[in-house]
Amino acid sequence: EVQLVQSGAEVKKPGESLKISCRSSGYTFTNYWIGWVRQRPGKGLEWMGIIWPGDSDTKYHPSFQGQVTISADRSIATAYLQWSSLKASDTAMYYCARSPLGPPNFYFDHWGQGSLVTVSS
Amino acid sequence: SDELTQPPSVSVSPGQTATITCSGNVLLNQYAFWYQQKPGQAPLVVMSKDSERPSGIPERFSGFNSGTTVTLTISGVQAEDEADYYCQSAGRSGTYSVFGGGTKLTVL
Numbered sequence: 001e002v003q004l005v006q007s008g009a010e011v012k013k014p015g016e017s018l019k020i021s022c023r024s025s026g027y028t029f030t031n032y033w034i035g036w037v038r039q040r041p042g043k044g045l046e047w048m049g050i051i052w053p054g055d056s057d058t059k060y061h062p063s064f065q066g067q068v069t070i071s072a073d074r075s076i077a078t079a080y081l082q083w084s085s086l087k088a089s090d091t092a093m094y095y096c097a098r099s100p101l102g103p104p105n106f107y108f109d110h111w112g113q114g115s116l117v118t119v120s121s
Numbered sequence: 122s123d124e125l126t127q128p129p130s131v132s133v134s135p136g137q138t139a140t141i142t143c144s145g146n147v148l149l150n151q152y153a154f155w156y157q158q159k160p161g162q163a164p165l166v167v168m169s170k171d172s173e174r175p176s177g178i179p180e181r182f183s184g185f186n187s188g189t190t191v192t193l194t195i196s197g198v199q200a201e202d203e204a205d206y207y208c209q210s211a212g213r214s215g216t217y218s219v220f221g222g223g224t225k226l227t228v229l
Contacts (some may be wrong), residue, residue: 025150035218037164037220040181043222043224044205044207044221044223045156045158045164045207045209045220046220047209047212047217047218047219047220049217050217050218059185059216059217061212061217061218061219062212080195094163095163097163103211103215103216103217104151104211104216104218105151105170105211105217106211106218107154107166107169107209107215107218108156108164108166109166109175110127111163111164112163113157113163114163120178
């Protein structure tokens with residue numbers, strides 16, 4: 001059974017750094033893209049970026065380029081999303097998800113349960 | 122343009138047909154994918170490559186691409202279909218994707 005298990009909720013202050021994780025199981029980690037999606041409270045889905053764990057090829061939506069970093073550790077089948085300096089506007093639910101197709105046809109067939117990030121002073 | 126435009130809301134009575142549209146220039150030559158999201162849950166893909174229904178998705182869900190507009194149709198809508206629906210397709214460069222703004226389907 002394919003599973004993507006995300007790290008738990010985080011409460012941070014503006015300016016702090018953060019790295020959230022997404023552990024995959026039930027399939028060959030290096031054979032699928034893993035992406036991240038933001039959903040602010042009461043708002044829609046926003047496609048952030050995606051990584052090919054096989055060689056760490058990473059692609060970002062222009063709105064998120066330079067704002068976050070996506071990485072992966074093949075040895076533990078885990079993808080990461082990190083911020084160096086959080087802002088209040090980063091408060092959101094973040095989902096990781098698996099894409100069976102590559103560009104331009106990324107889409108997500110399995111999703112993590114979401115990680116809630118709250119940034120507040 | 123990267124934009125995918127969806128109506129904010131659609132309402133139908135049980136048993137009727139719900140039609141949700143997604144418009145954007147990129148749809149002329151890129152596939153669209155559709156997701157269903159219920160409150161407090163992660164999204165679920167309900168349509169792939171414009172009109173391919175993933176395993177486990179009821180036959181009442183169908184999709185069609187007519188150029189710059191793709192349509193998700195739910196025939197014989199049931200109460201359990203009440204959810205937010207999002208379309209997704211390629212961004213301008215093809216190296217990233219974008220979501221539409223989402224459509225709230227209300228089953229009256």
